[in-house]
Amino acid sequence: MRIALVGCGAVTQAVYVPLLSRRRDLFEVVAVCDLSRTLADAVGDRLGAGKRYTAVADMLADGGFEAVVVLASGSHGETVRQALSAGYAVLCEKPLALTRAEVAALPEGRLMVGYMKQYDPAVRRAEKLLAELGGPAAIRAVEVTVLHPSGESQLAFANLTQARDVDPGLLASLRAAEDELVSQALGADAPKDVRGLYGVALGSICHDLSLLRRFTGSPADISYVETWGETPGSIEISGPLPETGRFSLRWHYLEDYPAYRETVAIHHDSGSLELVFPSPYLMNAPTTLTVVTPGESRAEWREVTEAFEVQLAAFHAYVNDGTPPLTDAGGGLEDIVTAQRIAARYAVQHGLPIGGEAA
Template structure:
């Protein structure tokens, strides 16, 4: 029986990735409701995807909509309050990463989940790709690791979205109060996470980059290697979601992991994780999620007994990671199946974000 679901947030990701996938999974999902603060966005998306119930107030959708689950696809500032309210109304929750941006907000989500015996499934689609899961098994079986590189350097999303064949539209008819409300929520996050309500600092810009682009990589790194012991050092660059580059080196005891991230103007999606150990190199290559069907690849390189380099490329499936992830959410809600991207798991990312940001702040003193 399909899950009756309502979506909060009808922006680019919803139009390009989420709704096209849910429509193709019509045996699993019935999209009954849509909420967005832009009336023009609501009208366009609901018409395009034939969604009957529309709302500009997520509370009203949660209380009145013919739904049993909520997908949280809004700006990051609103993830936690929407998730908590949905759980309090006995709705299963799928929340895109980052689940929350402060330990206090994460604790509220976990508390609401536990009090209502709810499901909180966090959207880390890369971790559901079979190529990544196969790499996890190989890496966890290594007797020793020498080095790891985590890279996510990409061009503007507009390049990939423009060639996705989904034709999303953007509107700007936002309520007059929305900008001030977002600024207030951003200040609260800054105060809770970093101890200062200042939202134009380099530290806060870095923290928000880690919560957006960085959370994909750092969450996957955690599953492969665990939480690092600390940060050996960071670059003195000043990145943000708008561009720039940043590098951090993590201490894993017997080895280090180098994290490289940035946004430039080149139309290339260069995202991978590579682990060196046991005489082999194990690499997972990710492509843009905005173009459906691009496979995630596993590349294993090693030398044979004669010193010849042998490279094995594995494409376990052409089914995209979002589709696999949405199937896992269905199984969690309908069949009570265990899943790995829980609220408790997602909360661990905040520890790494803070670890990196603290190292960045220390180097400036």
């Protein structure tokens, strides 16, 4: 399947370039696009893509491919809209957008939202075991802890090509447009700490929201949100699950923590299912699933199959065979709504202004 890439930054270079290089049985990358011509050329050279662009509209107009993989930073809503309108299938990295309105404006088409943890073999195994226990009705609690070091430390091994050739005026206008989207989501008067919380919710915590969607359904409500420490600092979120039980989530940005670590524990009446995820940038590093059963019996399960690679194969199957993705536009919208509820609960608790869609 011939594809085009939009965005040639850190995730593309560290994850997608090596995976697409070894899955040439499924994909041929024929075009790449980035605001930086330096990055477009670097990624194009590594993947053998002959067409390089600095404007999405130009790439879509030229065509020559069947699908678009959107990997750029920020909101993806407008790029996805353009690609779907032009008739291309789209794999869009999370988040799908920053506002509900952007999702509502998307035309009909083949759209898959990328949450690679949903395709992790350990997660799929945990889903199967949970179903055997009785599904969401069996859950007493879900507890999530994320220890998040700096992106620079997580990517130090990757020897990334840096972009220094993008017009500062263009970057400033893009940041202003993104800030306007956040204002649409939260209201023009939403203060910096509410905006920062919303950014973390859609940029990182959304992975955990996507797992809750798979295990229990999206949270029915957000009861409590607190933050502390220097921004982005630490975040605590809790609330009821849609069927039974409650969830609690603690996310900590720890600049110099030795390694990324994410733990998702599902407790039920007779035991627990615990998932421990490594850094997402380490290819084929296994997620550990620990199953605790009555009598304190503990069994650990690991598999080195790369979740990002399974996700890419699932996109190929979606486009060619019609196999439904685990997250479509509806699932991406659910996570945006939950992120807005998180921001709104925090604002209400602290007497801060909240407007826009989140109100």
